[in-house]
Amino acid sequence: MHVRKAVITAAGRGARQYPASDTVAKAMLPLVDRDGLTKPVIQIIGEEALDSGIEEIGIVCAPGDECVYRQHLAALGENLKGQPDSPLAAEQARRLAELERRLHFAVQEQPEGYGHAVWCAKSFVGREPFLLLVSDHLYITGQKQRCARQVLDLAEREACSVAGVQATREHVIGRYGTVAGKRLSGQVFQIERVIEKPTPSVAEQQLHVPGLRVGHYLCFFGVHVLTPAIFDILDEHVRAGRREGGEIQLTPALQELARRERYLAVQTDGRRYDIGVRFGVLEAQIALAMAGVDRDEVLARLMELVLQVEQKRGRAS
Secondary structure, X not given: OOOOXXXXXXXXXXXXXXXXXXXXXXXXXXXXXXXXXXXXXXXXXXXXXXXXXXXXXXXXXXXXXXXXXXXXXXXXXXXXXXXXXXXXHHHHHHXXXXXXXXXEEEEOOOOOOHHHHHHOOHHHHOOOOXXXXXXXXXXXXXXXXXXXXXXXXXHHHHOOEEEEEXXXXXXXXXXXXXXXXXXXXXXXXXXXXEEEOOOHHHHHHHOOOOOOOOOEEEEEEEEEEEOOHHHHHHHHHHHHHHHHOOOOOHHHHHHHXXXXXXXXXEEOOOEEXXXXXXXXXXXXXXXXXXXXXXXXXXXXXXXXXXXXXXXXXXXXX
């Protein structure tokens, strides 16, 4: 199985970051990446896909956002071209142009749920397996292989759908889809059950995975490789959803996928950073900086800042 397409869902309005997200789409928020270049979030995620071997990227966006994304990226590119003497600017411009060349867009006309957003990419994907990423998660690893590449490797080797997962403490599992299943080998699991945003009590009863630390569960990492069968399932859910009303979510479709065909999970060597939660952008920026070329400078500045704040607190008390 060869995976050459990726889908990035970016139709959400970023309600948790309002009013900032009403001015700038959260996928266009600027962060300093590991290479020291300032990039919009969507570029960092896009490069996760491209550096993992993906050839084409489809972005699922809200109505009118394709123009916004293209205008922002074009303006950024023009600004970089105005800095011909800067090697960093030249490299940023090259990577940005490569991303723009690979981009396609699909529109989610109405916010009908995450599953519906994925379904909107059906025409772009066709009958191929594809990499699925979300626009508010960044992935950082200390390995040479990107997190997405780790998931792709298993999917291509086993010729089946694979979800990246991360062992997550029980007090935050209410943010994520959570899976249970049997360990096959090392960090690989056969998915048997999927529950969206479970409570700790539900997780304790239904999602225990032998071998994990107490109070930890396997939660989605925000990286999936899915076979075209997911669209067959989503077709059914979209038809049912339109009859009955309500949003079409992805997790029930993934549970059905696990029932119909082989569906694996792999604990990736890396961590996800959700920029949509409180302090998420700050945490992601610190993580990027600590994993990048400016690590020593950032670490020194953080230590200096903490020292200054604590000294002021001490004097105030």
